[in-house]
Amino acid sequence: LLIMGLVIFNAALYVFMLFFYWNKHKRLNFFLIILFIYAATACLCAYNYSLTPYKWNDLGGGAFVYLFCILLIFLYPLRNFEFRDNLITVESNKKIQKLAIFYVVICFVNIAMSMDKTIELFYSGDWAGVYDDFYANEENVQLYESSFQKLVKNLSNYLSPFAFVYTFYLLTKPKLPKVLFFSLLLSVVIPSFMSATIVASRGMVMFLAIKLLISYLLFSSQIPPKRKRILLLIAAGLLALFLFYSILVTVSRFGEDESSNSLIAYFGHSMLSFNDGIFNNLHDFAWGKRFFKWFIDLLGSDSYFSAAKAGATHGHAFYTFVGGIYIDWGPIGTIVVALITCVFIKRFFEKHVLYLSDSIMIVFYVDFLANGIYAYNSGRALVWIMTYVVYLIVKKMENRYA
Secondary structure, three states: OHHHHHHHHHHHHHHHHHHHHHHHHOOOOHHHHHHHHHHHHHHHHHHHHHHOHHHOOOOOHHHHHHHHHHHHHHHHHHOOOOOOOOOEEOOOOHHHHHHHHHHHHHHHHHHHHHHHHHHHHHHHOOHHHHHHHHHHOHHHOOOOOOHHHHHHHHHHHHHHHHHHHHHHHHOOOOOOOHHHHHHHHHHHHHHHHHHHHHOOOOHHHHHHHHHHHHHHHHHHHHOOHHHHHHHHHHHHHHHHHHHHHHHHHHHHHHHHHHHHHHHHHHHOOHHHHHHHHHHOOOOOOOOOOOOOHHHHHHOOOOOOOOOOOOOOOOOOOOOHHHHHHHHHHHHHHHHHHHHHHHHHHHHHHOOOOEEHHHHHHHHHHHHHHHHHHOOOOOOHHHHHHHHHHHHHHHHHHOOOOO
16 A cells, blocks of 8 residues: 555656646646656556556655656756747758758658568568567567668658658748648658557657657647648548557557556556666666767777666666666766756757757657657667757758848
């Protein structure tokens, strides 16, 4: 009963903060959306614990409070950011348009090279086998068939924050360039969806949906109502596709009888895993080996770090993005990382007028927090650096007179 009380207390922290913030501001913004996602996760964690208390033997109240406080530090830059008319200004620019066309071309090449594999997976329907192969050994799943395809996929991944932003910016233009808009929309949706199918992932599809929503909301106040109605139809179609795929994967992996329980377990365990598997058990830390993995390996050093050998007991479970930072830097280092990130990113949210390049960083960061209810793979330093490089490239292309 005491442990159940702690889990309910954890949910209450987020729900109370959610209502407190809503009563104070009374409007939808990114802070509220992210807080809602974590509040819903905390409530699902409480429900999941009530169903499977035997799975969590080492829960403590301090870990929940620590997780909540770290999240608030990361959320701090979002606290006063509001969607409003004329929030984003974009100068008419052929260079940026050419970058968007380049993105479309490489994505269509990626789609052409990956289509057969995706069709084959849907035809076989063996999503359980694909998932099991991936988690048994990631090398069992062939993500690239050639070095050229790897280059194409990497380019599309690194440019995707720009592409998401530019896609929805086009909807604010007086005359919508329909061919470019729909080409971009297909380019941001289809490759991400294909990547999810290769590893039978449901989370990646959810990540895609959230990123589309975040990008839309940033420009929503500047999009004409008629176009919003068309977007609603497109969103309904995509949602139907995503749900169909998620149901196929869930039933294949768990069977019809266990599908509902598997969804509760999927969305309602990350906070429990952080508390039980990492915070209360880890006795050694990676000291940057996970975050900087790509660069460490590039320089010929050894980035290997086993969280299990360091005491972690979470296995393949999610443990939130805070858990990932905690594995790298420990309890004090995680606070330092949170504060550094907050100082670095808040300047983008505090501007009175945003440019397209600023929007890239905002969408990237909000998406990072939203997906942080799960966990991130090692090597995230490369993603942060490449996103900032894309920001600098777009900033250089912009005609800034203001």
